[in-house]
Amino acid sequence: MGPSSGRVKLAMVSFAAVYLAIGGRLVWLGVEPDPQVKERIDAEASLAMRRPVVMDRAGRQLATDIQTSSIFAEPRNMIDADEAAELLTRAMPGLDADELHKRLNKDAGFVWIKREITPTEQAAVHRLGIPGVGFLNEQRRIYPNGPIVSHSLGSVNVDNQGIAGFEQYLDRVGQVSKDGKGDLKPVELALDLNVQHAVRDELYKGLKEFDAIATSGIVMDVETGEIVAFVSVPDYDPNQPAEALKPNNINRLSVGVYEMGSTFKALTLAMALDSGKVRLTDRFDARSAMQYGRFRIDDFHPTRRILSVPEVFIHSSNIGTAKIALAVGVEGHKAFLKKLGQLDRLRTELPESAMPIVPRNWGELNTVTISYGHGLSVTPLQTLMATAALMNGGQMIPPTFLKRSKEDAAKLAKTVIRPETSAQMRYLFRLNGEKGSAKKADIPGYRVGGKTGTAEKVVNGRYSSDKVMNAFTAVFPMDAPRYAVLVMFDEPKGTKATHGFRTSGWNAAPVAGRIVSRVAPLLGLQPDFDAPPNLPPAQYAAALGDPH
Numbered sequence: 001m002g003p004s005s006g007r008v009k010l011a012m013v014s015f016a017a018v019y020l021a022i023g024g025r026l027v028w029l030g031v032e033p034d035p036q037v038k039e040r041i042d043a044e045a046s047l048a049m050r051r052p053v054v055m056d057r058a059g060r061q062l063a064t065d066i067q068t069s070s071i072f073a074e075p076r077n078m079i080d081a082d083e084a085a086e087l088l089t090r091a092m093p094g095l096d097a098d099e100l101h102k103r104l105n106k107d108a109g110f111v112w113i114k115r116e117i118t119p120t121e122q123a124a125v126h127r128l129g130i131p132g133v134g135f136l137n138e139q140r141r142i143y144p145n146g147p148i149v150s151h152s153l154g155s156v157n158v159d160n161q162g163i164a165g166f167e168q169y170l171d172r173v174g175q176v177s178k179d180g181k182g183d184l185k186p187v188e189l190a191l192d193l194n195v196q197h198a199v200r201d202e203l204y205k206g207l208k209e210f211d212a213i214a215t216s217g218i219v220m221d222v223e224t225g226e227i228v229a230f231v232s233v234p235d236y237d238p239n240q241p242a243e244a245l246k247p248n249n250i251n252r253l254s255v256g257v258y259e260m261g262s263t264f265k266a267l268t269l270a271m272a273l274d275s276g277k278v279r280l281t282d283r284f285d286a287r288s289a290m291q292y293g294r295f296r297i298d299d300f301h302p303t304r305r306i307l308s309v310p311e312v313f314i315h316s317s318n319i320g321t322a323k324i325a326l327a328v329g330v331e332g333h334k335a336f337l338k339k340l341g342q343l344d345r346l347r348t349e350l351p352e353s354a355m356p357i358v359p360r361n362w363g364e365l366n367t368v369t370i371s372y373g374h375g376l377s378v379t380p381l382q383t384l385m386a387t388a389a390l391m392n393g394g395q396m397i398p399p400t401f402l403k404r405s406k407e408d409a410a411k412l413a414k415t416v417i418r419p420e421t422s423a424q425m426r427y428l429f430r431l432n433g434e435k436g437s438a439k440k441a442d443i444p445g446y447r448v449g450g451k452t453g454t455a456e457k458v459v460n461g462r463y464s465s466d467k468v469m470n471a472f473t474a475v476f477p478m479d480a481p482r483y484a485v486l487v488m489f490d491e492p493k494g495t496k497a498t499h500g501f502r503t504s505g506w507n508a509a510p511v512a513g514r515i516v517s518r519v520a521p522l523l524g525l526q527p528d529f530d531a532p533p534n535l536p537p538a539q540y541a542a543a544l545g546d547p548h
Contacts, residue, residue, distance in 0.1 A: 261453030314436030325371035445527025
C-alpha cells in the first residue's frame, strides 16, 4: 500500500487544491467584482432616481416610489451561460429564452436580465445561486389611482425619470433626487381626486351614451387659475406607460387644437362690449344670410329677424356675431384675441402643449368666421382660461396644476376687460342658461351659465357635414363665479333621447350639468334656491350704470 497510498494522497491534495481554487474564485467574484463592472453597476444604480410623493389638494396620494429589485448578470464571470439561461427562464417564465441566451453569451461585463422584479421572482432566482448573477435595488414609481389622473401626472421610464406630464416637470425643476439622498418634500397639486373621479365618471357615461370617439373635461377655479380636474378620455394607466403611445389616448386638452365653434362667440361679444362700439341694448339685422364671394354665412337655426345683443347670444346667431365683430374691425379683433392668449402657445407645468393654428393672412372674412369659432384652432384649456377671465371681473390668470393662493394669483393676473364688461358677460351666460342653448346644464340652486359650441370637423381639407366636435363652457354660480367647466365630445351621435340631434346643447351641456351637480358639493358650494332671476337687458344695463 506504500506507493499506492502516496498516489492517493497526492490525488486528494490535487483535487482539494482545484476545488479550493474554484471556490476561492467564486468567493472573489462575489465580493470583489471587476472594477469596470462595479463602475457600470454604480452608474446604473444612479440612473434610478428617487421622486417626491405627489398628492392632491386634500393630501391624497397620487404618485409615490416603492423599492424594488432588478436582476443583472456579468457574462464574463459566468461559468456556464447556457445553463444559467435555462435556470433563469425556468424561474421567470416570462423571459425570452433565445434573447437571454444571446445576452448571457456576450463578451460583456454587465447586462440586465429583468428590471423591477417581484419579491417571488427575487427569492426564486436567489435560491438558484448562479455565479455572475446579482440584484440591484431600484425605485419604482407607483400610481395608486391607475388611469384616473393619468394625463396630468404623466409617467416615468424604467429608470424612474419623468417622460411626460407633471412627472417630467418635476425633473425639469429639479424636484427629484439623482443620488438617492436628500429629503424630498411631498408636492401638492391643485387637483382634487374626488372631483377628478366624478368628472371622469360622467365623461365615460357620456362617451357611451352618445357613441363618441373621445371626450374631455376641465374644472378650473376662476379666482386662482387652479386646475381642479383635468380629464381626457380615453385615458391610460401610468403604471403601464406604453399605453400612452396609443393614438387615441392623447391628451386632448393641452395637446389637441380644435375649432371651438360657438364658444368663441363669448369672446367676440366681450370684445365688442368692452370696446364701447357695441352696447348690450343694440340690435343687429339677421333677416338674411351674409354673402362673401362664394361663402355664405347663415345661422344654424335662422330667426330671420332683427336681434338684440342678448338674442344674438342665446340664439347663437352667426350672422349677428359676425356683424358685431365687424363693428370692431379686423385689427381690433386680432389684438383682443392676442390679449386673451388665443394666438400663442399656452404654457403650464405640463410639457405637452400645442401652438394654435392661426390664419397666415388674416382678412375680413377671417374675422367673420373666427368670430363664431371657425378658422382658428386652439387648445380647450386656452378657451377655458379666456372664459374664466370674462367671468371673474376681467382678470386673465395663467392656469396651474399646482396649489395657488388668491394673493399669488392676483400677482400674476392681467386685466383684459373692464369689470362692467365682465358683469355683462355674466348676465349673457346666465340668460343662456335660463332661456338659451345652455338650459340642459342649468342645475337648480347653482345658477349655471354657459355657451355651447358645435363645429364641423375638417376631414381631408374640407368641412365634414356628418362629423362634429362639440364643446360647452359653463360657469357657476353666475352671481359670484367660482368655477369654470369645459366639456368636449368628438364625433357624438344623435340618439332617440336627443331626437337625433348631435349639437352641443344635447350632449356636452347636459353632461356638464351632471358634472356640476356632483362636484359643486365636493367643492364646498351650497345650493341657493332663492337667487333672483336675470333682469331684462335694458334694466340690467341701467343697474350696471352702463355709460352707453
